[in-house]
Amino acid sequence: MEISIGIIGFGRMAKTIISPLFETGEYNPEHVFGIVGGTSSIPSLLSELPKGVKVVSSEDALSKEVWSAPLKILAVKPQQFGNIKEYSSSFQSTIQFPKPLLISILAGITLKSLQNAFPEHTCVRAVPNTPSLVGEGLTGLSWSDDITSEQKITVRKIFEPISEIFELPERQLDSFLALTSSGPAYIALVIEAMADGAVAAGLPRNLSNQLTHKTISGTVSLLSEKCLHPAELKDMVASPAGTTISAIRHLELAGLRSALIEAVVLAAQKSRQLAEEVSN
Ligand SMILES: NC(=O)c1ccc[n+]([C@@H]2O[C@H](COP(=O)([O-])OP(=O)(O)OC[C@H]3O[C@@H](n4cnc5c(N)ncnc54)[C@H](OP(=O)(O)O)[C@@H]3O)[C@@H](O)[C@H]2O)c1
Incomplete structure (x- = not known):
């Protein structure tokens, strides 16, 4: 053979x-x-x-x-x-x-x-x-x-x-893995939660899922095609005393950013720990 x-x-x-x-x-x-x-x-x-x-x-x-x-x-x-x-x-x-x-x-x-x-x-x-x-x-x-x-x-x-x-x-x-291999799961959670929010706010489920996917993919395309820093895009969307900044206030209080930062760091630590367990 x-x-x-x-x-x-x-x-x-x-x-x-x-x-x-x-x-x-x-x-x-x-x-x-x-x-x-x-x-x-x-x-x-x-x-x-x-x-x-x-x-x-x-x-x-x-x-x-x-x-x-x-x-x-x-x-x-x-x-x-x-x-x-x-x-x-x-x-x-x-x-x-x-x-x-x-x-x-x-x-x-x-x-x-x-x-x-x-x-x-x-x-x-x-x-x-x-x-x-x-x-x-x-x-x-x-x-x-x-x-x-x-x-x-x-x-x-x-x-x-x-x-x-x-x-x-x-x-x-290990850090590459924590971001890119585990990352699709973090993004899937975010997508699911945003769609749940749209349902809670009154939109039908299928439409909520479809709109969430398109919002995420459109945002990624905009960031990369216009070479925008994420903070620039956030400032473009958040108008004074508007809806977006009210939502961002809540996300900051809930610790969204630090939760994501810690998630990536923990996944990298876990990958290193698994490597040590196998080599021992
Ligand atoms: N899934 C991901 O997103 C991802 C990303 C990057 C890397 N990885 C890595 O990719 C690897 C495989 O993941 P997977 O999701 O493809 O797993 P999987 O679908 O469960 O595939 C594992 C394969 O290994 C076979 N197998 C079990 N024992 C074996 C043995 N003694 N000798 C030869 N083959 C054996 C299994 O056969 P049976 O079905 O007959 O038991 C199955 O075909 C993992 O180590 C994971 O860390 C996964």
Whole structure:
């Protein structure tokens, strides 16, 4: 079996990352080999993938074949990290690819832990976010020092179809995650709450949801297209003794801004703490 890409943990994120690579023809489905936890998830997974992709469970003897791929994406849950064991393979070393590549998307698993677990590999830590599902994602990347420029290009090509890429020192990845990976959840809460407010103020539910989405996306477009600082936009909208400044007074009293600041800081702290728990 000739494998060019191995997927260890073929769940939601792995599907999001790999699917556009089939569409662009970057990877031939026949050369993609995936592993999942149990056999029950295989039929529905295969029905969503192009013909030719092979998927087996981690219990299957064939699963060790994944280690012969020059490129692997590790996409199990962080709690399953300890169950993944590296097997040596007959990898043919070249100047461009001295060692096979392993790209991990696991939250909080450091390059050091990856390198300890997969010493035969050049390791990459990638932090993609869920808007990648619609090609509007952001991915933070950090790699081990032994990575070649050819390998960097290979990694970038994987994430470019779904996201804008940011190469960062690893110490910044937890903060990147706290903003970009957890951020969609904060924004979803804000959207839900604003729509609830519109319902409480008398608008129908569907219309409230639709108007909230459009208000948020329109505000983001305005800020970026006119290069406005958020404070400038706030001042443009808040007229003296008007409705907006009354609402802002309440938001300040309720601590909206400090709640969001603390939320991002706490998420970054939690990511660092998870990394320590795994490495201990
Ligand atoms: N969701 C996000 O927004 C997001 C963003 C950035 C990064 N991440 C990271 O992405 C990773 C995957 O998240 P996800 O949402 O895609 O999870 P998921 O849908 O639950 O996928 C996990 C996959 O791992 C498989 N698996 C379980 N045990 C395994 C084993 N021993 N060997 C091989 N495969 C095994 C599961 O198979 P079964 O279904 O058969 O058990 C499943 O296919 C996580 O580490 C997360 O930190 C997620």
